[in-house]
Amino acid sequence: DLASVSTRADRDDGGWIVNGTKIWTSNAHTNDWFICLLRTTPLEADSNKREGLSQVLIDLHNTDGLELSPIPFLNGEHHFNEVSFTDVFVPDENIVGQAGMGWNQNTTEMAYERGGPDRWLSPFSTVEQLLRETQGTDIGERATELFGELTARWWSMRNLSLSVARLIDDGEAPSIESSLVKEMGTRFEIEVIEKLVELVDHQLTPESESLFQRLLAQCVLTGPGNTIRGGTIEILRSVASKGLQGLPA
Template sequence: MTALRFDPLRLPPHCQELRQEVRAFLADEIAAGTFDPHHPEGGAANADAFSRRVGARGWIGMTWPKAYGGQERSFLERYVVTEEMRVANAPTRRFFVVDRQSGPTLIRYASEAIKRNILPRAVRGEVSFCIGMSEPGSGSDLFAAKTKATRTDGGWLINGTKIWTSNAHQSDYMIGLFRTSQPTRENRRHGLTSFLVDMTTPGIVCNPIGQMTGHREFNEVVFTDVFLPDDNVIGELDGAWKQATSELAYERSGPERFLETYGALDALLRAVGPEPDVRTAAGIGRLVAQLHTLRRMSVSVAGMLEAGREPVVEAAIVKDVGTLWEQALPQRARELSAFLEPDDANHESFEKRLAFYLKTAPKLTIQGGTTEILRGIIARGLGLR
C-alpha cells in the first residue's frame, strides 16, 4: 500500500526569476509573429524554428546531465518553463515529449551510443519524439499490447499497430512498447520490451485520426516487417513494464495535464471585464481556487521527481483530477458568460475561442491514460484492489 504524499512546496526565488525570463522570451516571440496565444495550434508552421530557439536558451533537457548537453537544473525550474509555455499556447510539440519523458527514459535505459547520438540534438531542439504505447482494442491497458517484435538476424521485426500516437507523423523517433514474448500466469506484465524506433524506417505508415478541431494530432501507426537492430532495445528485455510505469510519472503530472483548455478561462476573464456581476465573479473564484489546488499538487510531484522519487500514484491523481477539470472548464466558461451582451465585441471573440476548446475537451481523457485506468492505478496503490 502506498501512502499518498503531496508535500506543500513553494517555488524558490530563482524559479520566479526564471519565470520572468521565460515570459520576456515569449513576449518577444509573440511580437515577432511566431505564434498567437489566443489561437491554439496557430504557431505550428513556426514550431521547428521556435524549438531551436528554446534549445538555444537552455530550456530543453534542463534536468539532464551536462555530459549529454543538459543543464542539470531542477525539476522545479523545468516546471516553471512548462507552465509558462502552456499558458501562452506556445508551439512546443516539436520538443515537448522528448523533454518530458523520452529523454529521461533514454538517459536511464539506453546504450551510451544512443545517448551520445540523440540527446545533444534533442537539447538543441532538433529532434522530436512520440510514444508508442496504446493499441486498438486495448486502449490504456499497456500490458495488453500485442504488436510483436520477432527475433531475426541482427535484430527484430516489428508487426502490428499503435493508436492515438500524438504527432507521430511529425516525429523523428518513437519509443515503442512491443511484445517480445508471452505473459506468464504469474505476471501478465512480462514479455514487453521498449525499442527506439527511427520513424523513417521502411514499413512504417502513419494514418491520421480525425479530430473535431480540424487539427492533426492523433495517428494510427502501422508496422509491417519493420527492422530494428539489437542496439535499439531500451532497457531490460521482456521487462519494460518496470520502466513504462515510472515513465508515466513524468507524463501524467505536469501542468500540461490541466492547462490545455486554460485559454477558455482566459477568454472568459477578458470577456466579462474587470467588474463581473456577483454570480460570474463567484463562479470564476471557484475555478481559480480549483486551478490553484491542481497547481499545488503538480508542483509537489515535481518536487518528488527532483528528490529522485517515482510518484506514480500521485501523478495518476493529478492526471485524473486535472483532466476532469480541464474537460469541464469550457462548458463552465460558457455557462458563466450567459449574461454577456450578444453584440459585445468581447463576446464574439470569446465565442470563437471557446468553440475550439469545446472541441478539444473530449480527447483529453485519451492522453496519458483514461480515467478508468488511472483510477485502477490509484486504487492498487492505495491497496484497494
C-alpha cells in the same frame, strides 16, 4: 489492456524485426521519432503478460516497412494515426532502457504525463484571454465569483502537480499520486469548460472573431479527450486504489 500488446519484435542480427500495428499515435505525421511498446518475448499461456515487453525508439521518416494511416477526428482534424509495421528492422541501440523492462519503465514514465499541468491547464489561457478582452469593463458579479473560485482551485492543483514533480526529482515513482492528480485535474478541467460555456451563453464557433471564443470552442472539443489519454478516469482510480491496497498495478 496495454499489457496484452501483441505487436511484436523478433530477434535478428544486431536488432529486431517488428510486425504489427500501433493505434492512437498522436501527431506521428508531424514528429521525427516515436517510442513504441513491443512484445520482445512471446507470451506463453502461463507467462506474466507484463513481462517480455520493451520500449523501442523508431525513426518515423527513414524506416522501411513503416506506414502511417490518419484517423481523422469527427471535425476532420488530423491528430491521430495508426502506425503499421511490416518487417521493420530496429537496431539494438534503439531499445530504450532495458529490454524486457518495458512495462515497468512505461508505468513509471506515466507519472510525468499524469502529474503534469497540461491535463488541467487547457482552459487557463482561455480565461486569461477573456479577461484581456473584457479589460476595463465590468465583468459582473457572477464572473468575478467564478474566477475567484477557479483561481483558488487552480492554485491547489498546481501544488499537487508540484508535489508529484518533487517526488520524481527525489527518484521516486509516484504512480498513485500522479494518477490522482490526473483524475482530479481532468474532471476539474471539464467543469471549468462547462462553467465558461454557461457564462458565455451563446453558440460557440471555431470561426468566431473573438480569440477567447475560439479557444473555448477548442477546449470543448479537446477537454473530453484529456479524460481518456494517458489513462482513463476508471483506470486511474483503479491504479490508485490497487496501489493504496498494496496490490500490483
